[in-house]
Amino acid sequence: MLSFASDYTEGAHPKLLQHLMERNLVTLPGYGLDEDTEAARAKICAACGRDDLQICFLTGGTQTNRIAVSSMLRSYEGVVCADTGHIAVHESGAIEHSGHKVLALPGAEGKLAAETLAQYMETWLADETQEHMVRPGMVYISHPTEYGTLYTKAELTALHDACRKYGLPLYMDGARLGYGLMSPASDMTLRDICELTDLFYIGGTKVGALCGEALVFTRGNMPPHFMAIIKQQGALLAKTRVVSQQFDALFTDGLYWDISRHAIDMAMQLKAMFTAKGYPLFIDSPTNQQFFILTPQQLSRLKQDVVFSVWQPLPDGRTAVRFVTSWATTAQQLAALKRLL
Amino acid sequence: MLSFASDYTEGAHPKLLQHLMERNLVTLPGYGLDEDTEAARAKICAACGRDDLQICFLTGGTQTNRIAVSSMLRSYEGVVCADTGHIAVHESGAIEHSGHKVLALPGAEGKLAAETLAQYMETWLADETQEHMVRPGMVYISHPTEYGTLYTKAELTALHDACRKYGLPLYMDGARLGYGLMSPASDMTLRDICELTDLFYIGGTKVGALCGEALVFTRGNMPPHFMAIIKQQGALLAKTRVVSQQFDALFTDGLYWDISRHAIDMAMQLKAMFTAKGYPLFIDSPTNQQFFILTPQQLSRLKQDVVFSVWQPLPDGRTAVRFVTSWATTAQQLAALKRLL
Amino acid sequence: MLSFASDYTEGAHPKLLQHLMERNLVTLPGYGLDEDTEAARAKICAACGRDDLQICFLTGGTQTNRIAVSSMLRSYEGVVCADTGHIAVHESGAIEHSGHKVLALPGAEGKLAAETLAQYMETWLADETQEHMVRPGMVYISHPTEYGTLYTKAELTALHDACRKYGLPLYMDGARLGYGLMSPASDMTLRDICELTDLFYIGGTKVGALCGEALVFTRGNMPPHFMAIIKQQGALLAKTRVVSQQFDALFTDGLYWDISRHAIDMAMQLKAMFTAKGYPLFIDSPTNQQFFILTPQQLSRLKQDVVFSVWQPLPDGRTAVRFVTSWATTAQQLAALKRLL
């Protein structure tokens, strides 16, 4: 059975396992106070062209979003995002469980426009019943979005400027950040992300790691006693090394970019295969998630041999589906898929 | 520098890494719905001599305690434990952060006695202002305790009976469960633990894994939609395989017991070395944590060459210290330590 | 200055103050365990034609909503409501602060239609990623709604049936319940409300009391230890009598209905005055909140002599405004207003 179900269906890129093995017997203190965690931080800083980033390592995306958001907000504040944002839809209410409302605004292909934010804030500022409402306290975006789309540098700059104008920290969920930056459609670097956001995370789980995300604070704005905050939410690993050593490997010799570039290459070939066969695009995604529209016949036929996600049923009876590539996708798999189209 | 600082200062037992590697390229669905997670569950069930256990895999002890406790309690209930219990002292208030009070009762060498619990419950039942107080809703114990001590089967049975009498689920924190069961002082098996508790966890992080704990519900009492509960608290791994595959290896060919037995052997030799040299015991622990009393001179001399924990200062100026062994402790390390005593 | 700002701008109906005074020196136990609270419960039961209702007295609407919702939901559940629902918009995120998501569906003039709910639930049930989403756990409606509108008995029955079908308790926010039931447009009685909801509250604050709401459980479904739940959220009054004695007076000799009928009469006269002068209705409300559309000139002129709420600016430059009547509204005030129109 071929699988294009997601980018988390295999283990880790072999170089990560190899690095875990090489460092396995080194004795290190726990809880992220070790030299290997420091080394991983240094490599990420280098990749960002910055030496003043505050970085901590967590195990998964929902955990990272929950901790990032709840640690930045006061009790009466909520987080603004596009209505398709992962935190608004697919995290089992983790943000609300931490006490905060998700203020979902209309998005376009997964993106939140600076104008949408500005219009919302102007309405908010004009409302005399503010104290009876949830105060917007920060902005969440995902890049790439849940639809595989990307912000341009101009769009992100506009959003950054609007956030600054209204005093809202801007947080980027980078679960698939590598795929975003290595897309041919991208006009941004990791350094740009550092400049244009207040905090963001570099996704590991979906970009070749067994588990792990690197949460980055870009303005010296990590909340005090962040270690206690992480511990309190059950997210502090005794052996933080299991995550940080993987990030060390990911940011050694550009592996993170190689993995990302490979998945993008595979995704572009995959898209070309579908469009060549006449399958319409549901969304024209420039990253490793590809969305197509299938007829009921195509859907049932492909399902027999391939695992992929049913994204949503369409009014006309057809179905939007998602195919995802990763570091583990091979040319052989693409060739096999091609024969089935 | 020799280290006896803790049992989480090295990576994983090599067989775990090897198993991760062997299964690395297998394509598996995410979020614990995969065959490898099922296989790990089956092996744990077999080790428990039970086929009806509900098991989920989490990444760390505080996370497991927080989720276990908060998912079993109603909003107005608290969790009873010994005053030295890990949840009462060393988890940055994770239980309170989830909304529940830790009801700490006087313990003896880390243990909560059935009589202490019964006395507390009788006082509670006689109190006419119950609705103004926190209702005891479950009992937490650790085994081995934070002092390395063990419940006897008789003690645990008495506690189990008291819990049943008062309608309180009994939860065991087994962060170091293997070391407890492999201690020569133990008169219990894993099957006994299943019989005598309502839920417990089998510690992985401190018993040879990179990360991971197996939370076991013994009475078909896993709360409904537990997956959503885990996700909501940020604890659901996309690649649950990273934990479950390690548990598969731990429960293959008795590795979990071998690791534990080795650490216990090392700990007993270590204790013998200290006592032979006349160092007094702070507590006579039968497991892999050993506690001694050092004079200021001994403390400063040993610190130069060995890493260990300062447990607590004593009123007479001496210091209680802790030495811990693990799967990674070697005869060479013990010999080196011996020369320093 | 004339005021039609809201129905909470004066104190209490004089009969309530009189009853407080008459009972002032009676010695009563605290925390709602007193005979006066029991008497108020009995009178509400009688008004409902039921003898099996569970009733508790709280001080305000947001408090009641927060406690009702959070005590009925499991941690991973959210509350479904119309997008204009008070809990979704104007309670400073009280529901989210208690850990639960408000699942807002499109409403029509403040109402949630049974079909809207059914369609949402069918989509939910068909979704394979349920465990990653917030589970709908109950339904919230307000009656009258925030727009003054009313459910017909047929509409409420349909909603009740849909809730039953999908296993969702139906909760009615009755902050202005009296005005709803006394409206000429109403085809329901308090007994109907009891039959068609699982819990609801009878608003006091906006219907003649100084403070207080009566939360009613209609199916013997009050959560256990509800007194502790209320206490824990800071809502248990030592002198619950201050609320329950007011409800005793409200439900003596039909005062609650008299107050409501008076306000409705005043509101209908007020509406007639506006429409006679050619002011368009923003919404045709059959209750004590009346909504009109004013030109900028009308708005600025009226503002000089009358206090009322600016509801929302309209795209054409005009403004929707709200005028509210209450037990304290007099014929003189209406006459004075008429002269200003």
Added chain:
Amino acid sequence: MLSFASDYTEGAHPKLLQHLMERNLVTLPGYGLDEDTEAARAKICAACGRDDLQICFLTGGTQTNRIAVSSMLRSYEGVVCADTGHIAVHESGAIEHSGHKVLALPGAEGKLAAETLAQYMETWLADETQEHMVRPGMVYISHPTEYGTLYTKAELTALHDACRKYGLPLYMDGARLGYGLMSPASDMTLRDICELTDLFYIGGTKVGALCGEALVFTRGNMPPHFMAIIKQQGALLAKTRVVSQQFDALFTDGLYWDISRHAIDMAMQLKAMFTAKGYPLFIDSPTNQQFFILTPQQLSRLKQDVVFSVWQPLPDGRTAVRFVTSWATTAQQLAALKRLL
């Protein structure tokens, strides 16, 4: 049946009801933004000899404690108090439900000594595992305490100084503050309380009001958007006037002090009656709560005609009991009690 059960068993001092009645028809905006609330604030400021206090009105003690504590703490902080503190024992876990640990230290007759606090803080500061523990974030005391005892000015100054040294805001629960300040044993004024605490509340419910407490911030340290915080916790009254008008009356012509002085006079006579008859004191309280020790015979005899609180059983079979006086206690009641002793 005579009652000395508590100071909340009657309604309000008649002058409060009278003031409510006089202001009943005045039209006022809601949510504490009205002139009557402002007037009450001004009178409290005057009574404190300060013009820079920030004051808000809430309905009860647990609510006030919950909001005061949770709004002052960061998520990882706890509140230090004596082990007999109301928040530690008798608030159904309201503080923990808001996410924070109550750090209970050994008290003496209900009081927390500055030395106890200092010793705790020094131990805390010396602990290298701080980030794994709950960080002390503020100090809670009650005055009078739950045992009726009082801090001297010297004791409170020492506590204030210790709090300042360790950076901990000092919060005083003044549920019975009037009785404390009017006790012959008191050497403090309301102005002293303002100087020596960072926030405190002036109890109304137990000092003659139907409901209500005045929370006072003494250093311009009210958290921003406090109105939203109150609303979010369900504590914002639409008709805040019901509380603030009562406080206006309490702080007009020294009524608060008259009420308190009367209750203290009654309490001193009551104590004298008991001691004259040879009943031993359980605690020598200088305020309106009086504690005696009764034999089983005395207990069962008195219970037939008098309502009072059983405080705690004593090891020797006798029982500690509590008698409480209030504004409503009369000389006739004392005389009747005397005949029963």
